[in-house]
Amino acid sequence: MIPSDHFTRFYNEVFKFLEKQGEEDLENYWLEISKNQEKHTLELFKEKGLAGMYEYWDHIRIEENCDLDLKLEPNKLELKMNVCPSLSKVQDNDAEPMKRYCDHCAGWIGPIIDKVGYHLVYDVIDRKKPQCVLKIFKDKEESLKEEKNAKLLMGWPGKKL
């Protein structure tokens, strides 16, 4: 087996193949992963809203050994990834990292957040650094205002920038 610890390096190889096929191929894959992730998130997010999202990423924080801060407010959830283990592993790799590796995260999270009626602002900051800030708003106007502060704003299938 490819150990779960090495999944992101396998993921990286899949991305490199798909990127060569074209943007649509990459997006279709993100949507497939998004559908897979619905098993772990959709009901929780629908049922508990932002609190459910907090619950999910708090579990991920522990299980995926992330250095991240979570802040839950009445109308907003903020996730500040200080050291992303996923990109860190892809960079600590004997195989070449895909240059847009970070894009997959918004690629699968965005469609789920759209589906549950919330508004995602995904700031990757710098694709070479294992850090990012994800903000999820109840209010669309608030999210549009926040987009202007992003250093490297991500889109996803369903939200073209």
Add this chain to the structure above:
Amino acid sequence: MNNTLSEKTLRYNDKGNVHMDFHGATNTTIEFIIKKYGVNIMNDIFKKVGNNVYADIKKHIQSGNIEMLAKHWKHFFDREGADYSISIEKDEIILTVKRCTAYEHVKKLVGAVSPNFCDQTIKTNEAIAEGTPYEITTEILGEASCKQIIRKRL
């Protein structure tokens, strides 16, 4: 049988918690790639994993040190709580996986595991050994069970 291993460290020596749900994403990926592009493309990707991601293990095997593969197997099967046994000789290592927790976890998540799920093991192993004096064979013994052998090519 000699199951003691040298002190050389693994290239990827993960610690901390284990996120077994990644195996579910691997299963989804295998099904997606095969459906859209065919099994040969999926196998090519595994080949790249074997050759490039595991370049360090390959280098050790190339130089006659197959212990590093045993160390890799032991480390990750222990981390994932699999039931296995391993026999380590100078020129042959036999890993018998009695209960693969990756397979079992995917089965629990999605019900039907891709019939190509174990190709990740078979094809990645083949690529790691490709171009070295050794071969790695993988025999599927049943659901969630296999035997992986590295030995000198005849």
